[in-house]
Amino acid sequence: MKNAQLMALGDMTVYSPGVVLQHVEQNADSETACPVELIEFRLDPFAVSTPHSHPSCEIWRITSGHGRVITDDGELAIKAGDLVFLQPDRAHHLENRGSEVLSALSIAWGRER
Numbered sequence: 772m773k774n775a776q777l778m779a780l781g782d783m784t785v786y787s788p789g790v791v792l793q794h795v796e797q798n799a800d801s802e803t804a805c806p807v808e809l810i811e812f813r814l815d816p817f818a819v820s821t822p823h824s825h826p827s828c829e830i831w832r833i834t835s836g837h838g839r840v841i842t843d844d845g846e847l848a849i850k851a852g853d854l855v856f857l858q859p860d861r862a863h864h865l866e867n868r869g870s871e872v873l874s875a876l877s878i879a880w881g882r883e884r
Contacts, residue, residue: 773802780811789818789867806880813874814838814867822864827881829857836873838866 781794795809808827814820814836822841831840837850842863849855857863859881867873 778805778809786812787819787821789815790820808877808879810877810879811874812877813872814865815872816867816870818867818873820865822862824860824862825879826859827879828859829877829879831855831857831875831877834874834876836867836869836871838868838873840865 776797778795778797781796784792784794786792791813793811795811797805831849831854833849833851833853833855835851837848840847840849840855840857840863842857842861847855865873
C-alpha cells in the first residue's frame with residue numbers, strides 16, 4: 772500500500788535530566804519521505820528542559836500535566852490540551868511546574884529537521 776503506511780516509535784533518548792524524547796520513525800521500505808518530524812517527549816515532575824533553538828517551526832500538543840514555555844520574549848503557561856506554536860530560530864525551553872509528568876507530541880517542519 773502506498774497511500775498509507777505504518778510508522779513506529781524509536782528508542783527513548785534522555786535529552787537532559789528528567790527529559791525523555793522518542794522519535795517516530797518511518798519504515799525502511801517506504802518510498803516517500805515524511806515531510807515532518809514527530810517527537811513524543813515527557814518531563815518528570817519539576818524537571819526543566821535545556822534551552823535550545825532550531826531552524827524548524829514546531830507545534831506541541833500538550834497531552835498531560837502543566838507547566839510553562841519560556842522563550843526569549845516571555846513565558847507562556849501551558850496545560851494538557853493546549854497547542855503551542857514555536858517560531859524557528861528562537862531559544863525556548865519547557866518547565867514542568869507540577870507533581871505529574873508533563874508530556875507532549877511535537878511536530879516540526881521547515882528548513883532542517
